[in-house]
Amino acid sequence: MAATKKLGKQTLALTNPPIIVGTSSVVGPKEGQGPLGKNFDLVLSDSLNGEKTWEKAERKMLRICCQKAIEEAGLTQENIDFMMAGDLLNQLISANFTARDLGIPFIGLYGACSTMFEGLALGSMIIDGGYANHILAAAASHYDTAERQYRFPTEMGIQRPLTAQWTVTGAGGVVLADSGRGLAVTHVTIGKVIDLGINDPNDMGSAMAPAAADTMIRHFIDTGRKPSDYDLIITGDLASVGRALTEQLVKQAGYDISKNYTDCGILIFDPSQDTHAGGSGCGCSAVVLTGYLLKEMKAGKFKRILGIGTGALLSTTSSLQGETIPGIGHAVVIEAYPLNTQ
Amino acid sequence: MAATKKLGKQTLALTNPPIIVGTSSVVGPKEGQGPLGKNFDLVLSDSLNGEKTWEKAERKMLRICCQKAIEEAGLTQENIDFMMAGDLLNQLISANFTARDLGIPFIGLYGACSTMFEGLALGSMIIDGGYANHILAAAASHYDTAERQYRFPTEMGIQRPLTAQWTVTGAGGVVLADSGRGLAVTHVTIGKVIDLGINDPNDMGSAMAPAAADTMIRHFIDTGRKPSDYDLIITGDLASVGRALTEQLVKQAGYDISKNYTDCGILIFDPSQDTHAGGSGCGCSAVVLTGYLLKEMKAGKFKRILGIGTGALLSTTSSLQGETIPGIGHAVVIEAYPLNTQ
Numbered sequence: 001m002a003a004t005k006k007l008g009k010q011t012l013a014l015t016n017p018p019i020i021v022g023t024s025s026v027v028g029p030k031e032g033q034g035p036l037g038k039n040f041d042l043v044l045s046d047s048l049n050g051e052k053t054w055e056k057a058e059r060k061m062l063r064i065c066c067q068k069a070i071e072e073a074g075l076t077q078e079n080i081d082f083m084m085a086g087d088l089l090n091q092l093i094s095a096n097f098t099a100r101d102l103g104i105p106f107i108g109l110y111g112a113c114s115t116m117f118e119g120l121a122l123g124s125m126i127i128d129g130g131y132a133n134h135i136l137a138a139a140a141s142h143y144d145t146a147e148r149q150y151r152f153p154t155e156m157g158i159q160r161p162l163t164a165q166w167t168v169t170g171a172g173g174v175v176l177a178d179s180g181r182g183l184a185v186t187h188v189t190i191g192k193v194i195d196l197g198i199n200d201p202n203d204m205g206s207a208m209a210p211a212a213a214d215t216m217i218r219h220f221i222d223t224g225r226k227p228s229d230y231d232l233i234i235t236g237d238l239a240s241v242g243r244a245l246t247e248q249l250v251k252q253a254g255y256d257i258s259k260n261y262t263d264c265g266i267l268i269f270d271p272s273q274d275t276h277a278g279g280s281g282c283g284c285s286a287v288v289l290t291g292y293l294l295k296e297m298k299a300g301k302f303k304r305i306l307g308i309g310t311g312a313l314l315s316t317t318s319s320l321q322g323e324t325i326p327g328i329g330h331a332v333v334i335e336a337y338p339l340n341t342q
Numbered sequence: 343m344a345a346t347k348k349l350g351k352q353t354l355a356l357t358n359p360p361i362i363v364g365t366s367s368v369v370g371p372k373e374g375q376g377p378l379g380k381n382f383d384l385v386l387s388d389s390l391n392g393e394k395t396w397e398k399a400e401r402k403m404l405r406i407c408c409q410k411a412i413e414e415a416g417l418t419q420e421n422i423d424f425m426m427a428g429d430l431l432n433q434l435i436s437a438n439f440t441a442r443d444l445g446i447p448f449i450g451l452y453g454a455c456s457t458m459f460e461g462l463a464l465g466s467m468i469i470d471g472g473y474a475n476h477i478l479a480a481a482a483s484h485y486d487t488a489e490r491q492y493r494f495p496t497e498m499g500i501q502r503p504l505t506a507q508w509t510v511t512g513a514g515g516v517v518l519a520d521s522g523r524g525l526a527v528t529h530v531t532i533g534k535v536i537d538l539g540i541n542d543p544n545d546m547g548s549a550m551a552p553a554a555a556d557t558m559i560r561h562f563i564d565t566g567r568k569p570s571d572y573d574l575i576i577t578g579d580l581a582s583v584g585r586a587l588t589e590q591l592v593k594q595a596g597y598d599i600s601k602n603y604t605d606c607g608i609l610i611f612d613p614s615q616d617t618h619a620g621g622s623g624c625g626c627s628a629v630v631l632t633g634y635l636l637k638e639m640k641a642g643k644f645k646r647i648l649g650i651g652t653g654a655l656l657s658t659t660s661s662l663q664g665e666t667i668p669g670i671g672h673a674v675v676i677e678a679y680p681l682n683t684q
Contacts, residue, residue, distance in 0.1 A: 092452050097655075323439070
């Protein structure tokens, strides 16, 4: 059996770390009014985005986002070898139709709200392995399309419990390249599907926390690193309820992340915005990563971060049939490259 | 810019071709009565598979299939680095819950009915690149879960048009390894999303044919090969209507595939089984590949095949909103390894 680039059981150390050469973030009006509002590249004035349906609005938002990321990288669509993307809509119609419009060879991914990080993880392997010069990884979600698909049409005005999260209207895109200088993806930890028996679709933070914790702990074991090796550890969309549970689960395994851990779903909305536990959705971690984290890293605020995209792998059918909610978390390490020490 | 393993625009030549060390095919009763019935590893006597719902039946079928493929490879779940799988159900509940039960680090894919080939393509890159010793690629579909999600519950007895296909109840799994002898994946061609404007969800063969043809033509251009370099060229689930259209489109580009091209959806059912245009679904190409093609290759009937998994990337929502049906095709070349000439 050949030696692999694996560290331990689930982590990969990239020997030619892909460089992040273009990013883009497009969000809806509510996200634009939140604490990170000024960081996003484009804030839509209307969440219908000039379209007749929420689904078409989501798709157009993703297309604009992908085009902006490619443009920021100084490239055109023809330069992108593969696009790796997904969304929350049944059969990934946002990503599929966007890939059709862009004409880039396409690999469809579904990791629920972890999709952006799943794409970064896979795209990094494909670049590092020498299969592509440029990869576009992207993900999107939309509050109104998610509400009507998973819960109730927003027009019905159903009251939401306090543990519920608010699906972010947003799209994020990253262009990875096989050469250059800047921020790079240096490690990837692929998660397992974990299910501790939570069955309340209005408390997805708790459902995903065990998977986030499992991937985080596995990353520390595989790499021999400790939480303090990172300036920031951030999960995708556990929001306030899931964040506290994750911190506790990771502590039980002997790792203290209380000083440098937060969640994208907490950062994106202010409590005054009445989003209850915080943000969620594919777009949540995608726009906080592209609109905020990577920009702060470029500005020198964070040198090395561990990001864990988190997803709740339920469907309305699985819940109706009495199933619990499995979760997953995929992690990537992003840091300045060339590295100071290696 | 570094040199990549790319040939032309969309094709990858694998330098350490992953070996197929385990396969499994599990099908429903109707598929068991078809022309390939005796080839499948397990034919269920009842499509409810001992469960209370079709969805639970599909999931159990996929789990059994994965376990059998791992067993045939002489491995256990702990030996599999990553599982790459998907299905047709909203939010991939068959694959997600199977990954939970198996406890293997999981990468969720959605390529509609092309998912098995998407998994083989990506899994091959990951093995070839040195990121894993063993990958499990799998896909499943179920006639009754697909009918009730996409069309009408089967209990309603809606009449189907003659261009319609029959979703295969079946699950296929392949274990890829980084060493060994036998059949190997030597090339991968990642497809683009192509949409020539077909909008009839009861004629998905015609909707997918342009994507299948595009990938096939691209493969010939990228590799410099011609159709006669393959003993067999086979698409996933275009069935009779899509097969004829594909042959015609490929001919217009100057390639004659009339002598050695067929489709999994044609092989799996006999016209007397009243499936109209033929089989479809993730399970169609997955079980024809694992139950028939790879076995015939081992027996020496085919030495080198070009398989193109095909997917129709619509959803019920996209159709209701007046969208046409985009398609995709991902191709892999499978041949005996070590190769005779290289």
